[in-house]
Amino acid sequence: MTTHVLPPVRCGDLLQLRDEDYLFGRGDIWLRVLTVYEIRTVRGKPWIFLRGRTIWAPRAAKPEHDVLVKSEAMLTSRRRSS
Numbered sequence: 001m002t003t004h005v006l007p008p009v010r011c012g013d014l015l016q017l018r019d020e021d022y023l024f025g026r027g028d029i030w031l032r033v034l035t036v037y038e039i040r041t042v043r044g045k046p047w048i049f050l051r052g053r054t055i056w057a058p059r060a061a062k063p064e065h066d067v068l069v070k071s072e073a074m075l076t077s078r079r080r081s082s
Contacts, residue, residue, distance in 0.1 A: 007036050007048045008074040014055070021073035023047070030055040034064060039071065046071040 009015070013033045019025040023042070031052040040047050047068045054062040 007039055007050075008071065009033055009036055009048055009050065009069075011036060014079045015052070015069065015074075015077045016079070017069060017073060017077055021070050021077065023068040031067070031069075037066075040068065042068060048074065 011033055015031045015033065017025070017029050017031055019027050022029075032055055033050055033052050035051040037049040037051070040049050048071055049066065049068050051064055051066050053064050056062060
């Protein structure tokens with residue numbers, strides 16, 4: 001039997017990420033999750049590979065991009081979509 005580990009994030013979630021919470025970060029961001037691809041091991045720790053849209057201001061969004069986010073960052077950064 002195969003056990004699948006589900007990422008602690010889902011489409012529609014809004015993440016407030018610090019620069020150190022995601023690979024190749026370019027500063028603190030708010031990211032609306034569009035697609036959750038998989039969990040990857042990077043530097044011996046679980047990271048979530050996902051696609052999102054950076055939100056800079058209310059109702060103002062930048063283009064979509066793929067990011068790797070520390071799994072542990074999900075515990076403090078996630079806000080569920082309503």
